[in-house]
Amino acid sequence: MEFDGTFTIEDVSTEEVWLALSDPILIKQSLPGCQFLTRIDDPDDVDFDALQEAEPEEDPVTLPEADPEDISERAFVESGHYAALMQISVGSVKPSFRTVVTIDEREFPEMNATGEGSASDSSFEMASGMTLVETDEGVDIEWQAEADVFGKVAQMGQRVISPVANRVVSRFFGSVEDRLTEVAEDEDSSGLRDRVRNLL
Amino acid sequence: MSIESVDPDDVDAADILGSAIERREDPALLTGDAEYTDDIQLPQMTHMAVKRSQHAHAKIEGVDTSTVEEMDEVIAVFTADDIDVPGNLPVGWLLDSLKQVDHPILAEDRVRYQGDAIAVVLAEERYAAHDAVDAIDVDYERLEAVTSPQEALNGGTDLHEDAPDNVALDWEIGDEEKTREAFEEATHTASIDLENQLLIPNAMEPRAAVADYNPSTEELEVAMTSQNPHLHRLLMSGVIDHPEHKLQVRAPDVGGGFGSKIHHYADEALAAWAAKQVERPVKWVATRTETYLTDAPGRGHETHGEIAMDDDGNILGLKVDTEANLGAYLSTFAPSIPTYLYGTLLSGQYDIPAIHAEVTGAFTNVPPVDAYRGAGRPEASYLVERLIHLGAREMDMDPAEFRRQNFVPDDAFPYETQVAVVYDSGEYEKTLDRALEMLDYEDFRERQEQAREDGKYLGVGFSAYIEACGLAPSELAGQLGAQAGLWESSLVRFQPSGTVTAYCGTSGHGQGHDTTYAQIVANELGIDYEDVDVVEGDTDEIPQGMGTYGSRSAAVGGSSLVKSSQKVVEKAKSIAAHQLEASEDDIEFENGEFRVAGAPDRSMHIKEVAEAAYLAHDMPDEVEPGLEATSFYDPDNFVFPFGMHAAVVEVDPDTGEIEFEQYVAVDDVGNQINPKIVEGQIHGGVAQGIGQALYEAAEFDDNGQLLTGSMQDYAVPKAEHIPEMDTDSTVTPSPHNPLGVKGVGEAGTIAAPQAVVNAVCDALEPFDVDHIDMPLKDEKVWRAIHENGGGD
Numbered sequence: 001m002e003f004d005g006t007f008t009i010e011d012v013s014t015e016e017v018w019l020a021l022s023d024p025i026l027i028k029q030s031l032p033g034c035q036f037l038t039r040i041d042d043p044d045d046v047d048f049d050a051l052q053e054a055e056p057e058e059d060p061v062t063l064p065e066a067d068p069e070d071i072s073e074r075a076f077v078e079s080g081h082y083a084a085l086m087q088i089s090v091g092s093v094k095p096s097f098r099t100v101v102t103i104d105e106r107e108f109p110e111m112n113a114t115g116e117g118s119a120s121d122s123s124f125e126m127a128s129g130m131t132l133v134e135t136d137e138g139v140d141i142e143w144q145a146e147a148d149v150f151g152k153v154a155q156m157g158q159r160v161i162s163p164v165a166n167r168v169v170s171r172f173f174g175s176v177e178d179r180l181t182e183v184a185e186d187e188d189s190s191g192l193r194d195r196v197r198n199l200l
Numbered sequence: 201m202s203i204e205s206v207d208p209d210d211v212d213a214a215d216i217l218g219s220a221i222e223r224r225e226d227p228a229l230l231t232g233d234a235e236y237t238d239d240i241q242l243p244q245m246t247h248m249a250v251k252r253s254q255h256a257h258a259k260i261e262g263v264d265t266s267t268v269e270e271m272d273e274v275i276a277v278f279t280a281d282d283i284d285v286p287g288n289l290p291v292g293w294l295l296d297s298l299k300q301v302d303h304p305i306l307a308e309d310r311v312r313y314q315g316d317a318i319a320v321v322l323a324e325e326r327y328a329a330h331d332a333v334d335a336i337d338v339d340y341e342r343l344e345a346v347t348s349p350q351e352a353l354n355g356g357t358d359l360h361e362d363a364p365d366n367v368a369l370d371w372e373i374g375d376e377e378k379t380r381e382a383f384e385e386a387t388h389t390a391s392i393d394l395e396n397q398l399l400i401p402n403a404m405e406p407r408a409a410v411a412d413y414n415p416s417t418e419e420l421e422v423a424m425t426s427q428n429p430h431l432h433r434l435l436m437s438g439v440i441d442h443p444e445h446k447l448q449v450r451a452p453d454v455g456g457g458f459g460s461k462i463h464h465y466a467d468e469a470l471a472a473w474a475a476k477q478v479e480r481p482v483k484w485v486a487t488r489t490e491t492y493l494t495d496a497p498g499r500g501h502e503t504h505g506e507i508a509m510d511d512d513g514n515i516l517g518l519k520v521d522t523e524a525n526l527g528a529y530l531s532t533f534a535p536s537i538p539t540y541l542y543g544t545l546l547s548g549q550y551d552i553p554a555i556h557a558e559v560t561g562a563f564t565n566v567p568p569v570d571a572y573r574g575a576g577r578p579e580a581s582y583l584v585e586r587l588i589h590l591g592a593r594e595m596d597m598d599p600a601e602f603r604r605q606n607f608v609p610d611d612a613f614p615y616e617t618q619v620a621v622v623y624d625s626g627e628y629e630k631t632l633d634r635a636l637e638m639l640d641y642e643d644f645r646e647r648q649e650q651a652r653e654d655g656k657y658l659g660v661g662f663s664a665y666i667e668a669c670g671l672a673p674s675e676l677a678g679q680l681g682a683q684a685g686l687w688e689s690s691l692v693r694f695q696p697s698g699t700v701t702a703y704c705g706t707s708g709h710g711q712g713h714d715t716t717y718a719q720i721v722a723n724e725l726g727i728d729y730e731d732v733d734v735v736e737g738d739t740d741e742i743p744q745g746m747g748t749y750g751s752r753s754a755a756v757g758g759s760s761l762v763k764s765s766q767k768v769v770e771k772a773k774s775i776a777a778h779q780l781e782a783s784e785d786d787i788e789f790e791n792g793e794f795r796v797a798g799a800p801d802r803s804m805h806i807k808e809v810a811e812a813a814y815l816a817h818d819m820p821d822e823v824e825p826g827l828e829a830t831s832f833y834d835p836d837n838f839v840f841p842f843g844m845h846a847a848v849v850e851v852d853p854d855t856g857e858i859e860f861e862q863y864v865a866v867d868d869v870g871n872q873i874n875p876k877i878v879e880g881q882i883h884g885g886v887a888q889g890i891g892q893a894l895y896e897a898a899e900f901d902d903n904g905q906l907l908t909g910s911m912q913d914y915a916v917p918k919a920e921h922i923p924e925m926d927t928d929s930t931v932t933p934s935p936h937n938p939l940g941v942k943g944v945g946e947a948g949t950i951a952a953p954q955a956v957v958n959a960v961c962d963a964l965e966p967f968d969v970d971h972i973d974m975p976l977k978d979e980k981v982w983r984a985i986h987e988n989g990g991g992d
Contacts, residue, residue: 154901
């Protein structure tokens with residue numbers, strides 16, 4: 001199955017969007033159903049139960065409050081592996097996918113990742129990417145994903161899966177947009193912008 | 201032309217055979233009094249659910265059931281490691297080239313289709329069992345999947361070590377050399393590449409089983425959705441290593457099968473085996489999703505066909521090369537479907553002097569493929585009739601007249617084809633002429649021409665089908681590879697008060713056997729229809745049986761009941777002669793009455809004889825008390841029903857939409873036991889055939905994931921999709937069974953697809969559309985038109 005789209009965020013810079021989308025904490029909080037998103041060393045040996053237990057009760061602060069340097073410190077790294085637990089409602093089922101993602105490429109303004117997730121009766125394999133494009137109004141996030149879906153979820157057919165994917169994607173970008181808008185409305189925004197630019 | 205049902209009370213006993221009486225089974229089916237397998241509730245009953253592979257092809261690296269074992273309502277979890285019996289599903293039809301591969305009831309280290317069983321859970325409650333199954337953790341290593349036979353045979357990842365290049369079987373029929381010569385001699389040829397798509401059976405009732413084991417007696421009772429309980433008993437007894445005489449298989453009311461309940465699957469065997477393990481009853485009922493994932497689909501052919509003609513439009517030869525999808529393992533009768541049930545029908549209704557067909561069966565990552573209503577014969581008839589359509593076009597001849605010219609003539613029967621069968625009887629022009637009359641054919645062609653000028657595209661499609669039913673005799677079936685006989689057994693038993701119970705080894709699941717068999721027996725014995733009860737589908741009650749499939753029940757089971765009834769009459773006659781103090785030779789039997797010839801007052805009704813036989817106070821020497829008889833009837837040959845179906849459609853070139861204007865079905869199924877049931881079979885069969893032509897297809901993605909796994913995604917036609925049908929019939933009795941019947945269960949399904957496709961191609965002739973693969977969805981039709989520059 002292939003999905004793609006462009007999400008426009010007005011009145012922000014590509015650097016700000018890049019910073020936001022580089023932050024595992026912000027991504028985790030923006031992804032509906034994401035229980036945790038943690039960097040791991042060995043993608044073939046992940047103890048999801050331990051990761052969930054180790055998850056702090058409260059996340060470190062992220063945008064708009066966070067310090068860009070802190071974000072930069074914990075930002076996704078190329079060739080890095082990340083484990084996530086994602087619960088997604090698809091039709092009548094609500095599988096929790098144990099997901100491992102690898103950042104294959106990460107070079108401003110482009111990022112590509114591959115991942116696979118499995119639940120008891122379903123699984124998926126996915127390759128996705130995004131590119132940030134500066135426009136007169138703000139930033140276009142051009143994204144695409146190609147997914148193979150297996151098991152019970154696959155059985156629901158694209159007719160059911162596509163709306164679910166669209167819902168996840170639009171909630172995700174919507175949340176990112178909200179946070180960036182708060183950054184832009186912040187009086188210190190120009191300062192933040194400069195600091196972000198310097199980081200890159 | 202619809203046939204009116206009649207109340208059996210209004211029919212004279214002498215006229216009962218052949219009357220369109222109402223089906224006696226319907227009140228129970230309609231009111232809920234019927235007992236389906238899922239209605240069975242037993243004390244202490246447990247519920248089984250099956251963990252199925254989410255991948256179409258994968259290695260199993262590990263199965264972790266630890267969390268499940270701790271769940272409150274779980275009684276037991278079993279994986280392949282626990283199976284302590286052979287646990288290997290056998291194949292019931294062998295061919296020389298066949299690669300027999302293991303088919304374990306629980307996958308060991310590899311799964312080969314999405315839905316392949318990996319583990320089972322028994323729980324106190326059905327939903328707990330399903331929840332537990334979800335909690336089983338399977339570690340897979342995914343392998344490349346392949347779902348098309350062509351791709352499987354040409355470089356697809358091998359499914360089985362013992363079947364290199366996924367070749368399951370290699371088979372041919374006919375004379376290759378003679379056919380090559382025929383094509384050399386020919387001045388005209390036409391060819392086609394077509395797919396006969398994979399279909400999902402969609403019986404209304406999902407498969408189910410309730411197994412109950414008594415450890416003291418070692419008796420194991422299995423109630424299950426079966427079209428052939430004796431066959432299931434035989435196969436299951438081997439699979440789970442339980443002695444056949446301690447195993448009872450019973451089919452309660454069964455809600456349709458279409459072939460899918462012939463085969464022996466893993467699930468029913470697992471339920472039976474598990475009941476022995478836990479010594480409690482086990483119920484398993486497939487969810488609708490499971491029926492989509494595991495019921496044996498049908499068809500699945502990719503075929504190249506050619507037809508050769510001389511200058512005068514006489515067919516000289518037919519050449520066929522088919523790649524058939526057999527799925528992940530060999531289902532019970534899978535090898536016979538694309539071979540002997542397909543290749544032997546490639547002569548259609550035509551006198552074709554040279555035929556050669558090659559079939560390669562392929563293993564692929566779809567569920568094991570097997571018989572589905574028609575089973576091989578629709579594939580043959582579709583191919584032949586599509587080639588005839590193109591042959592007529594090549595000759596620039598009217599398709600009806602091209603057919604007429606090439607029909608096997610009436611005086612040529614019995615007719616031996618070039619593909620190893622002998623047609624029993626046929627009058628093919630009769631059904632063609634009747635269909636043309638019903639179509640008002642000449643008028644239609646004029647209307648068609650006029651419509652084209654107005655930018656409207658009408659088309660007529662013919663389907664001159666033939667089918668072979670009641671595969672027999674057993675000796676022949678054995679020579680062809682069947683690992684079973686194809687006779688049928690029955691028992692006709694009088695009770696002392698004069699009522700009768702008739703037992704038959706067939707197993708109806710919607711066909712109305714309770715009605716039609718009672719008609720047959722009442723007619724033979726000369727007693728009231730209401731005095732005959734029919735029992736089927738229980739290995740504890742019925743001597744032996746082969747079951748219901750291949751439109752065999754009337755021809756083989758019905759004939760067996762005739763034989764048993766005749767034996768009963770013979771015995772009754774000797775008793776009557778004794779009691780009437782006459783010689784047996786002087787006794788005449790008519791309408792249930794034994795009379796002494798020339799002395800009409802001296803008579804005795806067969807019911808009185810029954811009473812006398814059980815009193816046994818005054819029996820002839822050497823005659824045992826009681827009045828019953830058993831017979832095993834093994835027919836001399838198949839029966840070959842035939843007919844002409846024709847569809848009239850209008851195609852909208854701007855949208856690709858197809859609309860029916862008329863559907864004509866003229867069928868010759870030999871003598872009819874109950875014309876209303878015959879008509880119903882034709883209606884249902886045509887609906888299913890139209891389903892294939894326009895809507896249905898099992899579709900998989902590149903990973904072998906079923907994309908059409910529910911009724912939302914797999915379009916079974918609804919009433920609004922099916923046109924009114926004009927039905928009529930001719931009667932050409934089969935000369936070799938005592939009823940003169942042929943078979944009607946599959947006729948409509950076999951006939952309809954090519955009638956529809958031929959009609960659409962006829963409508964689109966101005967756009968040079970030769971062929972569109974089924975299902976003819978609007979988009980496909982629209983594309984075909986537009987590729988040739990038509991439509992808006």
